[in-house]
Amino acid sequence: MTADASAAQAAFPYDEAFSRNLGWVTTAEQARLKSSRVCIAGLGGVGGVYLLTLARLGIGAFAIADFDTFSYPNFNRQVGAGASSVGRPKIDVMIEMAREINPDLDIRVYREGLTPQNIPAFLAEGNVYLDGLDFFALDIRRRVFAHCHATGIPAVTVAPLGLGAALLNFVPGGMSFEDYFQLEGHNGADQALRFLVGLSPAMLQMNYLVDPSRVDLANQRGPSTVIAVQLCSGVAAAQVLKLLLKRGEVVAAPNGLHFDAYRNRLRRTWRPGGNRNPIQQLLLAVAKRRLRSL
DSSP, X not given: OOHHHHXXXXXXOHHHHTGGGBTTBOHHHHHHHHTOEEEEEOXXXXXXXXXXXXXXXXXXXXXXXXXXXXXXXXXXXXXXXXXXXXXXXXXXXXXXXXXHHOTTOEEEEETTOOOTTTHHHHHTTOSEEEEOOOTTOHHHHHHHHHHHHHHTOOEEEEEEETTEEEEEEEXXXXXXXXXXXXXXXXXXXXXXXXXXXXXXXXXXXXXXXXXXXXXXXXXXXXXXXXXXXXXXHHHHHHHHHHHHHTOSOOOXXXXXEEEETTTTEEEEEEOTTGGGSHXXXXXXXXXXXXXXXX
């Protein structure tokens, strides 16, 4: 880096760059966002746009984890995917894009992705965990949510489903991820089904799935859209803001929210007992029959 470039980076005008946030947040709250650290695992569909959205919100520090590289199937939804990024590590591309927004970002980098061994270090000094892991990465997801629950770190997951977004927050003192989803003792495909139905008790997306054969839980394959990813980003960033500033209602599991832009519907869901709930048991049976009969 040249001396001129170094001086320009050192002189980044944070207050000016994020001044248009003021009014919706106070000056003191913006300073709190600047001093906060958000941990994001996975920088693909939702994770990459989460990083950029929160950087534009003025979050000053992150921990990020991803081991993957960009490829052509990422083009339909991933903010870092483009002709110049094919074959490049997602984590490198997203760091570059985030530092174009705020060169002074404090970013802890985990190029190996999340592992059972690095979860404590990844979450250290984190104020909020934001889930950007691949839908089917259930083992490591369970581990990181368990660590958050044990250490009192609020954890947010927003699922891109169809043309909508389904939110669940897991907060200190509240219901845990495992208590809600009840994945223990089930095989991989059944865990994926339980995760899907648990994320979206309203199942708003199922009425316009035109080709169910594209959902193949056993082979870890499913469709996705940039519309859902962008909706997830706004919903997730709002949760992070409320959790960091400690104001505004935070809907926590077993309560959730599901907004579907195709159906023009917003549903607030409540499933006491999570996937043990009798309604959920019925939904699981219906979804299993529909998706496995293809």
